[in-house]
Amino acid sequence: MSEKKDKSKFALVRSAVQSLRAYLVPDATGMVKLDAMENPYQWPDDMIRAWLDEIRAVEMNRYPDTHAVALADRIRAVGLVPEGCELVFGNGSDELIQIIMLTVGGHGRKVLVPAPSFVMYEMIARFTDTEFVGIPLRDDFTLDAEVMIAAVRQHDPALVIFAYPNNPTGNLFDREVIIELISQCNGLVIIDEAYQIFSNASFIHELDQYDNVLVLRTLSKMGLAGLRLGYMTGQSGWLTQFEKVRLPFNINVLTQFTAEFALQHYRVFQEQAERICRERTRVERIMDSIDQVTPYPSDANFILFRCEGFDAEELFQGLLQNQVLIKNLHSPGTALENCLRVTVGKTHENEAFLNALTMLVTTDFSLL
């Protein structure tokens, strides 16, 4: 095929998509993997055995339950959401963000988000033709109430999203400021509680007070990233609208069965989360004692840190050469300049990271 013909063919691609780059997932083969906020722990053996026994009965020849009724019942029974809460499920909460933007976003609509925050908000805004407005956080990554309120007044966004705790900064925004913004906003406010199991903070019990707030959750960060399951809740009028946009069988039978099974053992995940939080405190303290890096306080299962007086990219590469994969967030001239993010793993994984970090910052990077 001629080059010209090829080019004209791809001219069909909408410019919003042309300008995007696909989400990059690095190869982690052989690495201590601390880049993606995964829970490092497996299930206990007896739990795996029980799961294998029961999964035989799953009917792969049938379409899944479109409303995942048994799973929704389990989520309520475990107390993750208040009794009577209706739920909409997504193939990961990423898909729910997409459903929300397809429903209330689009041409001529704006989504307003504190910056920096979760990258998928901007990506999904762009390919749904929703105008993305990022409002800078303060230097310590707290919400600037006045700036946010002014921005909401100026832009009148259809959607405001708070990751609570925030990714990649790890902190919980001030609750009072969020409540004030909810009252000032004509649009829908999404509280994305992806890290709820590590933070114990939530808006889930206050949803009946607001007609413009939804809470978004995922099972990914608590230990089921491979399953892909997110849920959202809020006033049922909203959920009815989102259900029109959700593809009918988006949650497959294996995910529905396994998530329901796993949540019968929710205590296992809570204990794992507690271990992760204890490790977080320990890693934070050690990082605090290293002059060349500044860790930011975290309510999640990761730690954002800034490199002081040297290039984060060099440290990132140096860690890679020591088989430690973390996340490079460095972008010159932005709030994340010289910042990296490490997920809290098992003790020996965190030690591998801390040892490599200490070794690298105390040697000359140019020797690498």
Ligand SMILES: *Cc1c(COP(=O)(O)O)cnc(C)c1O
């Ligand atoms: C990881 C993450 C998500 C996406 O989670 P999935 O359910 O795995 O799609 C959503 N929001 C925030 C803030 C996250 O950090």
